[in-house]
Amino acid sequence: MSNSSLAFVFPGQGSQKIGMLSDAAEAFPIIKDVFAEASDALDYDMWDLIQNGEQDAINLTEKTQPILMTSSVALWNVWKQENGAMPAVMAGHSLGEFTALVCAGSLAFSDALKLVRARGQFMQSAVPVGIGAMAAIIGVDDQAIVDICADVAGDECVQAVNFNSPGQVVIAGHAGAVDRAIVKLKEAGAKRAMPLPVSAPFHTDLMRPAGEKLAVELENIAINTPAIPVIHNVHAQIEADPAKIKGLLIEQIYSPVKWTSCVQTMVSQGTELLIECGPGKVLSGLAKRIHKPLTASAIEQPDTLRQQVADLSA
CATH class of the missing domain: 3.30.70.250 (Malonyl-CoA ACP transacylase, ACP-binding)
Incomplete structure (x- = not known):
């Protein structure tokens, strides 16, 4: 059953760091299972890369995007495994919007991984490094x-x-x-x-060529109506129509991320607790600045995740 005052948000690029989720993986073996599934889909050992690789390697956008999606999906699977309350609404910042659609049951994880890797490549190739x-x-x-x-x-x-x-x-x-x-x-x-x-000027008109290429990729990908409503970056509104969701994912590449408005939409729908599902605390920090009465929490650490599950089931 969903909790009408609970929202989940998923971070975008910038939250990646070497060693992330190491504590969570020790506490919850399902984390490594999700990373194994992602590694199989993309043909490289993603867990080894984020634990033992170089920061420069995970900062390459075609790597960053699948890594962050996998991290967030892994934590979402832990949340479900621990019988955490279901949110009434979701949103993600930039790349995180794709993650939200995976966790809302709108987009298959394996499809989404390949899509965001391609999205990263398209975004990088649209504008050469240094330009x-x-x-x-x-x-x-x-x-x-x-x-x-x-x-x-x-x-x-x-x-x-x-x-x-x-x-x-x-x-x-x-x-x-x-x-x-x-x-x-x-x-x-x-x-x-x-x-x-x-490595590139994201969400500008310079990304329109990337949007055109992403549109071609999306033609072959199934999108379902999300089981949990997702608020989109482009207009800060919920969209249920799969064809319109595809359009918003394309438009998002070259349009501003209206994150302040996304959080305000959540608040207008009754959100009181916002949980950041992924590495870091960027979005939970922003939430308090957008709407001071909001309670915001990040669940990358096992003790915080368990505490949130317990608090919401009390």
């Missing part, structure tokens, strides 16, 4: 960021691409245009404007 950049901007009004990006773009591209929480927005585009925007945003009072260690 694009992303930067996090703290402390400037959302609309002011949008306007400054438009002012400095010129013949290049720079856009606000992740609306992560009020006062925290990521911009992306051509490296030179991003640099120009950083200068102007600092003049406009940005507390911080820092380049991000990513």
Whole structure:
């Protein structure tokens, strides 16, 4: 039975680190089973890579995307195995939206793994390494960021691409245009404007070729109506129609991630507890900034996961 005040969220790129989920795997053997399934689907030992590999290797987007999806799906399987309460709604940040659809029963795990690996390759090939950049901007009004990006773009591209929480927005585009925007945003009072260690300018118009290639991949993939409603990044609304979900997954590659709005939609539907299912605590941290009364928790660690299961069944 679902808990009407519970939402699950799934992280996107940036939460990966060597050694992640090692404690969880010791406590819950099902974690390694899920990684074995993913490794079989993609023909490399994913668990060995995230435990013993190099950070540079897991930061390559075609590796990062399947790794993070597998980590989140593994923790979701643990949650179900421990008889955790079912959420009333789900969402994922960028890549995490694909993970949410897997956990909601809309997309088969093996299909999704191949899809996000291809998505990573398409996103990387759309803009050669070194041409694009992303930067996090703290402390400037959302609309002011949008306007400054438009002012400095010129013949290049720079856009606000992740609306992560009020006062925290990521911009992306051509490296030179991003640099120009950083200068102007600092003049406009940005507390911080820092380049991000990513390999391509995600969620910009420069990703339209990647969207076209993803559309071809999606033609051969079955999508079902999610058993648990999923809120989508593009418009921060729930979509049940599989054909429209495919369209949103394509559009998402070159559209801003409206994360603040996604969380506000959850709150409007009665969410009081938000659980981050995956490595790290990025989204649970953002949740409190978006809506202070929200309770937010991350379940990467076994003791936290068990405690949350117990609290919700009490």
